Amino acid sequence: MTTSPAVYEGPFDREPWPERLPATVVDPRGEPRIHGYEVRRDLARHHGIADLAWLAARGELPTATEREAFEVAVIWLAPVHAGEAASHAGILAKLVGALPSAVISTIATGLAELGRTERDALAPWLSWLDAPIGAPPPCAVEAAPDADAADAHAWLVERTAVWFGPDAALPESPVLGRVAGGHALLHRLGLRDPQLVEGVVTWARLLIVIAETASLRAGAVRDYPARLPDYQYVDDQGGSP
């Protein structure tokens, strides 16, 4: 007598499921297209990288004004110095000898977390931009602006009046922080979806931080300042070595 094999059946076997994966940006059939535009014979020949990023995020090519304001936002947001956690994490990944792909994944994770926490911290500022009552909230304000910061802010105020009209220009005072200014531009440009905003911010910074780690020697842990910061171990009895 032969025993028939056990039949395993569960929800994934019995429920109806879609048979195809949905896609809305890249058309995989034939010559690759992004939001309908042919990549090699259209976008590559007639558009730059900012247009490509805007197209990806918004689904349409930018106007001249949108391109200009978007490029300024991306550049204002780009710097992340080595001491910021996203970059610090990338440095550590490189120093432990991680694969380049793992260094990049580490940095991308850190930058995405940075973008999320920035948006959380700047939420009062983004709300103020939609309903500007009273002074801008402290989270948007440069703590101790020097002449360079004031000059950069004045330029941005003047440009936002041109791009968005005088009613939507950023306030002349107080002097805004660089990151608050960058996020304000993205907000004025209509980028509201958290995933897209955090995506643009992460993209703006990714290559900068990858470059920061590129010159380091993989595996060179002795080059790392291990006591920065200098943790103090305390055990349950309050003892410390």
Added chain:
Amino acid sequence: MSERPITRAGHIAYGRNRFCGADVFDELAAQVVTPGDLLARALGARALDEDDRELLRCAALALTSPDPRVWPLKLTRVLASYGNVFAGFYGAQLASATQKMGPNSGTGAAQALAWLLDQIRDDDDDEAFARKLDSYLAQVGRIGGFGVPFRDEDERQVALTRLLEHHPITRRRPWQMHLRMARVMRAAHGLQVNVVLPLVAIALDLGIAPRRAGLWMSLTMAHTFAAHAVEALDHDAPFLRELPVASIDYRGRAPRQSPAAAAATARGSARAG
């Protein structure tokens, strides 16, 4: 910044490593029976006894839901298909940082259960219980640990309850509170309890802080993710690295030409004409 940050997690000394307040090769070597003891210590739980280890054993069994079509596990496989088991295993864990699905739904459920443990008095009847629960729901919107898609009951919750039927935990307050919460939610809102709620009752019983319950669940089900990561590494590349074009349902814009390209085409046509 002159103040030194404190760590209680660990310290490497010459010949004397310490972990979460104990000497590794002296105290811990004598106390630790399973790796679960160290995990419990890392998450701030009480020192485990044999009954507690049985709780961890049953929790791990209840969190063994191994089908590759379960979405977070599929994510593990898709990432691992490039040939990096760490990208597959750990990359997929990042998607656990949500309370909508997966192990971190335990954090919200644990916070709700902890709130009830604090707010419910022994003489509160089910009506008073439901009122307090509704006031909490009004604050947070929804509570993890409820909802059973595709089937009438969660077989993991049923099995976990059966496995622990005679365990001392059933006489303690977190477990009894979760049973009462399940009963009231079903009566008041028609919501069926799932495996997450008894699991977080276990976490709270062990002394794990509610905010750490999701991570505890994630670590307790690590074997499930690992099974998929290693298997996908071995043979999923042909299936997952690139799906056939026919399996993509493109719903985006139809082919079009940018104004700049159209102008260039027009200039070219004019030159040719």
